[in-house]
Amino acid sequence: MDGAHDPRRPLALSIGDPAGIGPELALKAWLLRKALPQSFLVLADPAQLRALAADLGWNVPIEETAPAGAAAVFARALPVVPLQHRFDGTSADAAGVIEAIERAVELVHQGEASGVVTNPIAKDRLYAHGFAFPGHTEFLGDLANKGWPGAHQPVMLIWSPTLAVVPLTIHVPLKEVPRLLSQDLIVKTARIVARDLKARFGIVRPRLAISGLNPHAGEGGSMGREEIETIIPSIAHLRAEGLDVRGPLPADTMFHAAARARYDVALCMYHDQALIPVKTLAFDEGVNVTLGLPFVRTSPDHGTAFDIAGKGIANPASLMAALALAARLAP
């Protein structure tokens, strides 16, 4: 399929933390490019990628290019749009990590890339360099608000071939979750999910399942009242708007095969309620998708994996899935 990639503008891949597995995954994804429907370019330090490819003994030619030339380069070499920052293994590399994300979004804004795919970052390494966001998702929301008209609320969707989930609260202590849930959060998030599943995924009438917070979804209030006070009224509100929403469903019985067949996406109340089933069912194939943005953004659903970085053993399945899904979703 070399040379047969979709002739559209390439996807823009930010390199992620240079000390993590992002760089070797970018090399591997290019080696496996025949499995991808669309070309991609990398926002990276070409010297670092060249050294890594040599070190691993992988035959990945690195070619510096302007964005417009990347699709043509892709068949013969990994197209790299160089960052201003050169990685040198110091903490100053944080500046390049942030630059790669900003420039990937910029390329989409300028019409030179069709979507953004981001490799993993280590947030704690970025905080010392002025990065003020809980993670990628919120940073991309901020970039969207700066570059496009309107106020954009980013929503994290974890997508896999077997299950798609949206956690309504994410990286917060479990004990904070009940307090953070609100009708406003549930209703606004569900609207964005329904809109983007239709607009981007092409699901004409998306079916949303919403979990309960408590065991057995509270069992009529006997094991917690958040279902009665917050979740059920939210669902009523969404149904009144014409959305196909069911719930609150007991979380333990909503993820087996027969139950999954009844909805397109599950909205869950907290991180593990959403992530346990998807990582149990599709550990290597999960893709992190940001809904609610004016552009397509996907990411592999794993971290920097510093402990195995540079060895060439990192599994590229999630990045490959992220690239393939971005190609499917991109305009």
Next chain:
Amino acid sequence: MDGAHDPRRPLALSIGDPAGIGPELALKAWLLRKALPQSFLVLADPAQLRALAADLGWNVPIEETAPAGAAAVFARALPVVPLQHRFDGTSADAAGVIEAIERAVELVHQGEASGVVTNPIAKDRLYAHGFAFPGHTEFLGDLANKGWPGAHQPVMLIWSPTLAVVPLTIHVPLKEVPRLLSQDLIVKTARIVARDLKARFGIVRPRLAISGLNPHAGEGGSMGREEIETIIPSIAHLRAEGLDVRGPLPADTMFHAAARARYDVALCMYHDQALIPVKTLAFDEGVNVTLGLPFVRTSPDHGTAFDIAGKGIANPASLMAALALAARLAP
């Protein structure tokens, strides 16, 4: 395999709520008895079972018997040890539901049955009749304390061929969970689990995995401190006792196949964290096992299913798995 069942004393099956699916599951299990390694008797109202079999058109002869004769009866008929209470479809049936559980335990205590298997009950229907326990598990703990020397702490294990989990807290609102966790709870529960996995399941050196409470197991305290303050010290304590315990593991990445291969049982902090993965992976095959008792007790891992009861369509897989597992665990 008729007549070839294990010659040991039969298992004692309590009929559960007579208006639920328990009675038809008992009939079905007898029809499928060739798949079972050991005979069972039912604590039930024989007239109700006869009427139900006739109503469903199932060829299940019902034979009233004393416990000692049940194993011999099993090849030709479903052996029923009659309750004093006769079910009549009124709320007074709660007395018979409780009697069936008590008498099943009594048969084990008297050496006339080798283990207890319980069909589902509807707790709210029992409360009006003086039943003062959150569920089966606690009731059985009380019966154990009355009938056997020592203080017995029942521990719920959900067992399946692919995954075994123990929820440390169960039927409580999610917001109560952080407050209910303690080193005492974790350490005592883990000891019981390790002891019974060895004694009953024959696992020479059981490997216990303990989950975190918060996303990413708290990520070093940045998303909740229960790991640092409660879970990590508990694990250190258990290791010092010589137990094979790992954790706290991020709950979302501990249930895929490669992760599951590293432990025999997962101890989880709350209901859904334990039940989501096991019901996602093994919806029909889960068995509820009570550890910590002086006798074997298993149960199908589902409820009374009043909505489909009496139609003959209930899936007997979980009861069959519960009977088979009880046969494996019983002395």
